[in-house]
Amino acid sequence: MKRPESYQFQTKLDARGDLSFLEELKDVPFEIKRIYWITGIPEQQVRGGHAHKTDEQVIICLKGQAQVILDNKEGEVFECKLDSANQGLYIPPMWWGKMVFSHEALLLGLSSEEFSEQDYIRKRDEF
Numbered sequence: 001m002k003r004p005e006s007y008q009f010q011t012k013l014d015a016r017g018d019l020s021f022l023e024e025l026k027d028v029p030f031e032i033k034r035i036y037w038i039t040g041i042p043e044q045q046v047r048g049g050h051a052h053k054t055d056e057q058v059i060i061c062l063k064g065q066a067q068v069i070l071d072n073k074e075g076e077v078f079e080c081k082l083d084s085a086n087q088g089l090y091i092p093p094m095w096w097g098k099m100v101f102s103h104e105a106l107l108l109g110l111s112s113e114e115f116s117e118q119d120y121i122r123k124r125d126e127f
């Protein structure tokens with residue numbers, strides 16, 4: 001079973017700002033088929049509460065903070081705080097994810113699959 005992993009992306013720092021970057025199949029372990037982002041997040045907002053059957057993702061908290069808790073069917077738990085724009089979290093298939101965000105956090109998600117509701121497991125007892 002693939003395991004969650006925290007990534008540190010390369011960043012070019014100078015007086016004009018911090019430029020971070022990633023490339024598919026080099027810095028993330030899949031071809032990126034889909035990108036999504038979440039804005040307007042209220043303080044302490046909880047999102048997630050599902051797993052994916054095949055979709056692999058990398059999430060990046062571009063602004064603010066996200067506390068992420070992942071667990072799998074074997075009862076293994078992976079917990080991680082995303083609070084830097086050059087940090088990413090790899091979420092493999094079949095890991096249940098829950099995220100708690102800070103006010104106005106900005107989340108960017110990279111996905112290995114096109115969107116499909118059929119790929120979601122949303123009921124914990126079906127996990």
Ligand code: TYD
Pocket residue numbers: 034035036047048049050115
């Ligand atoms: P969902 O993945 O459940 O959000 P979260 O895990 O952050 O709570 O997605 C919320 C809604 O948006 C749901 O109806 C599916 C839809 N959606 C898309 O249509 N395309 C996408 O790429 C994503 C990520 C979600």
